[in-house]
Amino acid sequence: MPTSKYDPQRLTLALEFKGWTQKELASRLEVRPAYVSMLVHGRADLTDSLVDRIGFVTGLPSSFFARPAPLVDIGSLTFRKRANARNVGALTSEWALLTDAVARLREMCPISDCAPWLDSLAPSMRVDADTVEQIALDARRSWGLSDDEPIRNLCGNLDRQGIIVASTINQLEKGEGLSCPARLWNQPVIGLCAQGKSGERMRFTLAHELAHLILHRDREPERMEDEANRFAGALLFPRTAARQELHAAMTLNDFAHVKARWGISVAALTRRALDLDVIDGDRYRSLQIQLSNRGWRMREPVEVEPEDASLLAQMTAWSFGEVVSPDYLTARADMVENVLGVPFDAVNQWCWNRLHRRVDAVA
Secondary structure, eight states, rough: OOSSSHHHHHHHEEEHHHHHHHHHHHHHSOOHHHHHHHHHHSSOOOHHHHHHHHHHHHTTHHHHSSHHHEEEEEEEEETOOOTOOOTHHHHHHHHHHHHHHHHHHHHHHHHOHHHHHHHOOSSSSSHHHHHHHHHHHHHHTTTOTTTTOOOSSSHHHHHHOOEEEEEEESSOTTOEEEOOOTTTTOOEEEOOTTOOOHHHHHHHHHHHHHHHHTTSOOOOOOHHHHHHHHHHHHHHOHHHHHHHHOOTTTHHHHHHHHHHOOOOOHHHHHHHHHHTSSOOOOHHHHHHHHHHTTTTTOOSSSOOOOOOOOOOHHHHHHEEEEETTTTTTEEHHHHHHHHOOOOHHHHHHTTTTOEEEEOOOOO
């Protein structure tokens, strides 16, 4: 029986993360595909020299293959707009690496435990729309926000709450975020597929994934996505304020003015108006047709500044470098890779590229 200090499951994880087939890896290593299959299934040893070669062609550090394979319950992951996503496999593998790294960093750099906050808001029984609205209000109020006050920086609020927001490397073809709300997972992390996304879409996705972390911590209703969307709308634009500012005769340009104040897309605002019975179904359908005709489904007027998070970068800098200032964080790349088993550039991507490589002077 082959014996090795390297886990063959990590080789499978590497292939999924890179989006490669066994045949592709064999070609890059200049070996037979059957040999790669033997390595993947543990029928041949992953030697030090072979791991070095695999690391070279994949861009992964040798330490990647020495760590135990993380466990991911794919069924517990939430993907907004999961249908037609070609990169779900690669993103799921990335999620395994991300949450494994977060767990290690939490051991090295204790941060505030957000579990009590989630528990205080999480329902255990069936909820209706009014309950979802109230839970969203309770979340806002716990942040010291009044019901008529926009959330200026949602990422900042999540940072302070101890919820990690990471910018993913892999992107979904039609999707924007993922999380794992199950209590047993105990990793309050949101992965945001932020590449090329507008600020308002990022904010709504963050609110949507926060909804999963709160509403679906102890339950899995059939209409999870509907609940999460309702929560997101209520978090970003509370019912009382929405009913004061929205009215049935509003045009798309009127909605755009509201967007400028509240940082929520025109498309989401029209849905909010429907949910709160400000407009009826016929008016909503008319507005959707106008959105399409104007090309606003692809790009809306009124730019909302994209946000980024800092908590993961601060944890990494504290563990492997120095927090020089809130805006200047350093980390030793070799230490990051040796301990987390992930390339520094990948970790930095998760950290919104906030990290600077720290190079210690040789005495």
